[in-house]
Amino acid sequence: MSWGTTRVLGNGDAARYLTAVLVSGFGTAAMLLVAGIWVKDLTGSSSLAGLVTLGTWGPTLVAPLIGVLADRFRRRPLLIWLHLAMAALLPVLLLVDTAARVWLIFAVMVAYGVSFVLIDSAEAALVPAVVPGELLGDFNGLRMTVNEGMKLVAPLAGAGLFAAYGGHPVVLLDAATFALAALLLTLIRVREAPPPPSQPWTRQLAEGLGHLRRHAPLRHLVACTGDAMLLIGVNGALAYAVVDDGLHRPPEFNGVLGTVQGVGSLVGGLAAGALLRRLGDRRVTAVAAALLAAGLALRAVPGLVPVAAGTLAVGVGAPLVLITVWTAVQRETPNALVGRVSATVNTLTFGPGTLAVLAGAGLLELVDHRVIQLAGAAGAVLLAGWALRGPRAAGPQEPAPGPTTPQAAAPAAGTAERG
Secondary structure, eight states: OOHHHHHHHHSHHHHHHHHHHHHHHHHHHHHHHHHHHHHHHHHOOHHHHHHHHHHHHGGGGGHHHHHGGGGSSOHHHHHHHHHHHHHHHGGGGGGOOSGGGHHHHHHHHHHHHHHHHHHHHHHHHHHHHHSOGGGHHHHHHHHHHHHHHHHHHHHHHHHHHHHHHOSHHHHHHHHHHHHHHHHHHHTOOOOOOOOOOOOOHHHHHHHHHHHHHHOHHHHHHHHHHHHHHHHHHHHHHTHHHIIIIITOOOTTHHHHHHHHHHHHHHHHHHHHHHHHHHHOHHHHHHHHHHHHHHHHHHTTSSSHHHHHHHHHHHHHHHHHHHHHHHHHHHHHSOGGGHHHHHHHHHHHHHHHHHHHHHHHHHHTTTSOHHHHHHHHHHHHHHHHHHHHTSOOOOOTTSOOOOOOSTTTTHHHHHHHHOO
16 A cells, blocks of 8 residues: 555545545446346336436536536535435435336436536545645545446446345435435535635636636646547447457456456556656656557457456556546646536546547447557557647646635645644
8 A cells, every 4th residue: 555545544534535435436336237227127128228328428518517516616515415415316216117217217317417527526626625735646546446446346236136126225225325425525524715706607617618728738638638538438339349259258258357447447546646646647647548558459469368458458547547637637726616627627538438439339330340459559659659748737746836816725724624
């Protein structure tokens, strides 16, 4: 365990925060899997089951509009109320018992997606008030490690509950985890500056976009992350072709490779903080791109060992690039703008990956999957070089820019209050 990880876990508020993430993440991972299975079970339609994911991720495409709300309220109370709202909304799914009421699942999944955007935006703004600046990378890494760890175990628990008792117990489990997470968030001690006076929605949205436009190093990092997520999206679209055409195994084998990638994500999440302090944003992004290049190339080789190694490399690289950009947003953005800037960054980084899934699926009808994988690997090599040539921001051994507004000083105030 690294020095940074030990310090984060030794911080009582940070530990409570991570526990809330773990608890809510368990229920969420179980529910998101079961929602699709539930729709499939009631309707017999694979297409409708697949649309459950679209309902969850769709709000990300308008995240900048939603993220403005995260800068209009104090973030800790907003997070508490969001978790309580989901705990109160989920029991609506107890009414689902026939195909005629499947629409309730879609409605709740859209609400889930909106809450994800708001929770991510509010968390991005609150975390610097809970965790000292030099530990932001370690905290973000641990947060991703917790989330990925839940994705390895919670879906199995959710599927088991559904197989034995149906969807209702999973609904109650998820509602309970949201309520418990809300309780844990009330125990965090943090002093937040009051939000600035409300301004027109369009002006607040423009301020968030303007910060990215003016901040060249952050803008470059976001562009690199978007490109990396595009490559990861293509990789995901080719997953079944790799297993079928490359390894000549049944589709269920993707579950094994998914576990391998999950293990890689755990490693990447735990290593991110130390790597950011040692290498800085640009070089960590370049390392992540190099891992993606190696992973994509290895997954083009028709053999179990290279495909597994490539999958592991992709698993390590993906969280590194995401944690780097999240930490940079928290470090380089005035606190009053973090919510809307974070939401905008999520759209710019995850949007290309969503489109790449569709593009990759279409290309498979025309081109062998190995050609696409190797082209993606070449693109990742170019991305690594481009990441290194980006504008220089405050590195891990340089002081970050001091606060320039009262709102920007809020994280320091929150840190000072913790005993």
